[in-house]
Amino acid sequence: MTRIALSLTINGQTHDVLAEPHRTLLDVLRTDLGLIGTKENCLEAECGVCTVLLEGAAVNACILLAAQCQGRAIVTIEGLAAPGQLHPLQRAFIDHGAVQCGYCIPGMILAAKAYLDTNPEPDGDGVREALAGNLCRCTGYQRIIDAVLSAARALRTSPPSQAAR
Amino acid sequence: MDAPGKVTGTALYAADFALPGMLYGKVLRSSEPHARLVRIDAGRAARLPGVRAVITAADVPDVRYGGSVKDERVFARDRIRFAGQPLAAVAATSPDAAAAALTAIEVVCEPLRPVFDVAAALAPGAPLVHDAWASYTALPILHRDGNVCNRARIVVGDVERGFVEADRVFENRFTTSSVHQGYTEPRAAVAQWDSSGQVTVWSNTQLPFEIQTTLAEILQLPPSKVRVIVPGIGGGFGGKLRIGVEHFAALLAMKTGRPVKVMTTSEEELTAAYARQPATVAVKTGVTNDGRLTAREARLWFDTGAFAGSGPGVASVATLMLAGPYRIPNLLLEGFAVYTNKTNFGSFRAPSGPQANFAVESQMDIIADALGLDPLELRLKNIVREGEEGPTGQVLTAVGLEECLRRAADAIGWRDRRPEVGRGKGIACGWWTTTGGSSGVYVKVNPDGTVALNTGAAEIGTAALTGAAQVLAEDLGVQMADINVVSADTLSTPFDFGAQGSRTAFAVGNACRAAVADLKRQILALASKHLGVEESALALREGSVVGAGKRATLGELARISQASGGGLIAHGTFVAPPTPYDTKRVEGHVYPAFHSPSFHAHATDLSVDAETGEITIHRYVVAQDVGFAMNPAAIEGQIEGGVAQGLGQALSEEIVYENGRVLNANLTDYKMPTARDVPRVESILVQHPSLVGPFGAKGVGEPPNIEPPAAIANAVASATGVRITSLPITAEKVALALRERAK
Numbered sequence: 001m002t003r004i005a006l007s008l009t010i011n012g013q014t015h016d017v018l019a020e021p022h023r024t025l026l027d028v029l030r031t032d033l034g035l036i037g038t039k040e041n042c043l044e045a046e047c048g049v050c051t052v053l054l055e056g057a058a059v060n061a062c063i064l065l066a067a068q069c070q071g072r073a074i075v076t077i078e079g080l081a082a083p084g085q086l087h088p089l090q091r092a093f094i095d096h097g098a099v100q101c102g103y104c105i106p107g108m109i110l111a112a113k114a115y116l117d118t119n120p121e122p123d124g125d126g127v128r129e130a131l132a133g134n135l136c137r138c139t140g141y142q143r144i145i146d147a148v149l150s151a152a153r154a155l156r157t158s159p160p161s162q163a164a165r
Numbered sequence: 166m167d168a169p170g171k172v173t174g175t176a177l178y179a180a181d182f183a184l185p186g187m188l189y190g191k192v193l194r195s196s197e198p199h200a201r202l203v204r205i206d207a208g209r210a211a212r213l214p215g216v217r218a219v220i221t222a223a224d225v226p227d228v229r230y231g232g233s234v235k236d237e238r239v240f241a242r243d244r245i246r247f248a249g250q251p252l253a254a255v256a257a258t259s260p261d262a263a264a265a266a267l268t269a270i271e272v273v274c275e276p277l278r279p280v281f282d283v284a285a286a287l288a289p290g291a292p293l294v295h296d297a298w299a300s301y302t303a304l305p306i307l308h309r310d311g312n313v314c315n316r317a318r319i320v321v322g323d324v325e326r327g328f329v330e331a332d333r334v335f336e337n338r339f340t341t342s343s344v345h346q347g348y349t350e351p352r353a354a355v356a357q358w359d360s361s362g363q364v365t366v367w368s369n370t371q372l373p374f375e376i377q378t379t380l381a382e383i384l385q386l387p388p389s390k391v392r393v394i395v396p397g398i399g400g401g402f403g404g405k406l407r408i409g410v411e412h413f414a415a416l417l418a419m420k421t422g423r424p425v426k427v428m429t430t431s432e433e434e435l436t437a438a439y440a441r442q443p444a445t446v447a448v449k450t451g452v453t454n455d456g457r458l459t460a461r462e463a464r465l466w467f468d469t470g471a472f473a474g475s476g477p478g479v480a481s482v483a484t485l486m487l488a489g490p491y492r493i494p495n496l497l498l499e500g501f502a503v504y505t506n507k508t509n510f511g512s513f514r515a516p517s518g519p520q521a522n523f524a525v526e527s528q529m530d531i532i533a534d535a536l537g538l539d540p541l542e543l544r545l546k547n548i549v550r551e552g553e554e555g556p557t558g559q560v561l562t563a564v565g566l567e568e569c570l571r572r573a574a575d576a577i578g579w580r581d582r583r584p585e586v587g588r589g590k591g592i593a594c595g596w597w598t599t600t601g602g603s604s605g606v607y608v609k610v611n612p613d614g615t616v617a618l619n620t621g622a623a624e625i626g627t628a629a630l631t632g633a634a635q636v637l638a639e640d641l642g643v644q645m646a647d648i649n650v651v652s653a654d655t656l657s658t659p660f661d662f663g664a665q666g667s668r669t670a671f672a673v674g675n676a677c678r679a680a681v682a683d684l685k686r687q688i689l690a691l692a693s694k695h696l697g698v699e700e701s702a703l704a705l706r707e708g709s710v711v712g713a714g715k716r717a718t719l720g721e722l723a724r725i726s727q728a729s730g731g732g733l734i735a736h737g738t739f740v741a742p743p744t745p746y747d748t749k750r751v752e753g754h755v756y757p758a759f760h761s762p763s764f765h766a767h768a769t770d771l772s773v774d775a776e777t778g779e780i781t782i783h784r785y786v787v788a789q790d791v792g793f794a795m796n797p798a799a800i801e802g803q804i805e806g807g808v809a810q811g812l813g814q815a816l817s818e819e820i821v822y823e824n825g826r827v828l829n830a831n832l833t834d835y836k837m838p839t840a841r842d843v844p845r846v847e848s849i850l851v852q853h854p855s856l857v858g859p860f861g862a863k864g865v866g867e868p869p870n871i872e873p874p875a876a877i878a879n880a881v882a883s884a885t886g887v888r889i890t891s892l893p894i895t896a897e898k899v900a901l902a903l904r905e906r907a908k
Contacts, residue, residue, distance in 0.1 A: 077172075
């Protein structure tokens with residue numbers, strides 16, 4: 001099949017790739033660019049492990065064509081904080097014991113990031129609603145919700161020096 | 166310990182693993198549930214662009230493998246036994262090319278009369294799922310007969326006499342559905358062969374050493390030619406115990422000479438994985454008017470699907486669960502694993518636990534209601550206590566059950582069981598094992614004084630290896646941050662029975678204790694020589710050996726040993742001591758006693774909408790006897806997650822079959838609880854120290870999954886007066902039952 005030249009802006013950097021037009025953003029991220037922090041599971045936008053930010057909104061990369069993302073800013077878990085640093089959400093997930101197997105966590109954190117960016121003063125119900133598209137089978141969600149609420153407080157008092165690009 | 170890598174996306178899982186030049190494998194699965202395989206033609210598929218190999222039964226050694234019964238082959242050879250059974254596999258340069266090739270394989274088969282459930286499989290004249298069952302290699306203790314691949318039995322006293330002694334005899338029947346483990350990472354494996362004829366498989370198995378043995382059997386190789394490495398696991402819950410896709414990857418890699426990756430789809434997971442066995446349970450219990458249990462006769466039939474797999478063992482465990490944590494003098498308990506034309510159901514967190522517990526704990530409430538007794542009082546009157554016997558005669562110690570029941574009841578406000586119309590509280594209790602098996606570790610002191618823990622166990626997300634590392638840090642007097650874990654590589658790590666059965670922290674922790682005992686001897690002997698101080702005057706404290714005013718750090722001693730003695734390293738091992746039981750009480754039993762048993766009680770407070778049947782959980786309390794709470798936050802995390810999974814089984818999850826085919830093989834229609842569905846779970850950690858576990862710890866991972874269905878069913882009955890006897894307890898089912906009663 002004919003490949004097309006794509007120029008993708010991921011975590012503030014430009015990546016030029018050649019890909020068939022039917023390939024998903026998830027596939028290109030993982031296979032072509034080695035950005036394996038974005039996880040693969042159901043491939044039908046039900047589980048949320050492939051959540052990335054597209055122009056700041058949480059989307060499922062498994063049902064998004066890479067070609068649709070040209071010229072739009074993509075943030076993956078690798079771009080949430082500078083190497084060696086943690087975003088307040090990442091710090092809160094660790095501190096609250098919200099991470100067990102961890103496979104859902106990158107998507108969970110990015111879904112939470114998109115939500116907090118537009119709802120800086122959330123309540124528990126709001127967070128539950130915002131994360132309802134991200135399945136976690138290990139934690140029962142409570143510690144994840146506590147972590148997001150705690151990160152929201154931390155972000156209100158001291159925004160990260162290097163926010164997501 | 167590993168959380169920073171997981172939150173930043175740098176932690177590597179098997180599903181992420183890739184090698185240069187890697188091909189992608191996919192599996193062609195049968196659409197027929199029961200058929201004679203007449204012909205399979207892969208010629209056209211093999212010529213498609215990007216396709217590098219197509220393999221069928223004709224290309225692989227004709228080997229039957231399996232745990233307790235060797236009844237399974239890699240690909241169907243002449244007979245198809247379930248819709249989803251592997252028929253062929255393809256390796257291609259992209260997943261799309263492999264998928265396209267699957268559709269080009271021609272399969273010709275003639276349908277046979279199927280058996281879709283236990284009742285059909287046990288009916289007189291039922292077709293046999295395995296005609297040649299009697300000729301299969303199997304554990305000699307199993308009781309097999311036709312479609313029954315094991316009947317495990319416990320007999321105590323005389324149930325008929327016990328029923329005569331009873332004032333009332335209760336007979337009830339319950340059914341449960343199949344539910345999937347729901348791990349978010351699909352099963353995945355990458356295989357690569359080297360020039361010496363060794364195959365390396367990177368897989369997300371919970372049991373690397375079992376996969377090594379099974380692969381060696383399938384590939385007809387000595388185990389040393391099979392190396393299994395676990396890069397990381399995105400959840401297992403028992404679903405990643407048995408061979409999944411490793412053999413397809415290894416066989417395709419052998420055929421192509423290239424590394425091959427195989428990863429399951431959601432459809433494969435829901436049609437052809439190791440989901441929980443659906444069960445039918447019949448319980449007959451005799452009781453005196455004042456609530457004393459005199460006898461129980463109970464049978465549990467598991468649909469094990471087309472192959473035995475875990476079935477014979479899980480049917481055995483079920484009998485211990487049917488007894489419940491109760492003192493009943495007369496017992497006849499049977500667990501059956503029955504072949505049907507469905508997928509090979511398997512082990513899911515506390516296998517057999519929720520099914521048996523749902524039945525017996527529902528019946529306890531039925532009995533209490535009929536006798537006009539408080540369900541909590543009925544339980545307290547009959548529970549096992551310190552020093553008493555379990556159903557097979559094991560002597561029970563560290564029994565924290567009464568405390569669990571009382572504290573769970575107090576926390577939920579048991580005195581006010583029906584606070585308003587349509588609202589009620591329910592309670593359920595149970596017991597569970599801490600699985601035995603052996604563990605080995607190497608513990609090595611690095612030249613900077615940090616410590617490497619080398620274990621054959623894999624970390625599946627339960628923080629069990631963190632627990633083991635904590636034991637190591639505590640015993641050796643070093644900081645947790647100074648311990649690095651190397652794990653799960655069959656070539657280089659010591660043997661471990663695997664991450665299953667709530668055993669990892671327990672067994673690996675104890676192996677660490679053994680290694681530290683040896684390591685301390687080495688360290689003190691070396692320090693004595695180095696410092697010129699008698700060993701008896703030296704002590705290991707905070708990473709240093711001190712005594713007689715002198716001091717040597719662990720790093721210093723490691724460096725001295727590296728220069729002169731090959732380094733400081735110790736091998737520690739542990740095997741759980743056998744739990745004595747009365748062998749005359751059991752037949753066909755693979756698991757006759759619970760090691761270091763844990764005890765637990767769950768209580769919930771919920772409302773039921775009278776119109777829609779919808780259930781709203783207000784509170785959910787777990788009191789669990791964990792022996793010793795090594796890491797309370799991690800244990801609470803296990804409880805919260807286990808309850809969430811249990812609530813899924815209780816309320817919404819079911820793999821729906823129609824004529825042997827799954828109707829909801831996708832995550833849209835298979836409904837796992839989301840963040841909106843799971844209530845806050847309140848944990849109470851009860852601590853009655855085990856005699857065997859490290860610092861008294863018991864297994865904690867599986868138990869929280871056991872009681873939720875029974876606790877919910879009992880609370881729904883308390884709220885509405887309607888008793889639901891089948892899982893899941895959907896709003897639709899409750900609404901229909903309410904309407905039925907109103908007639």
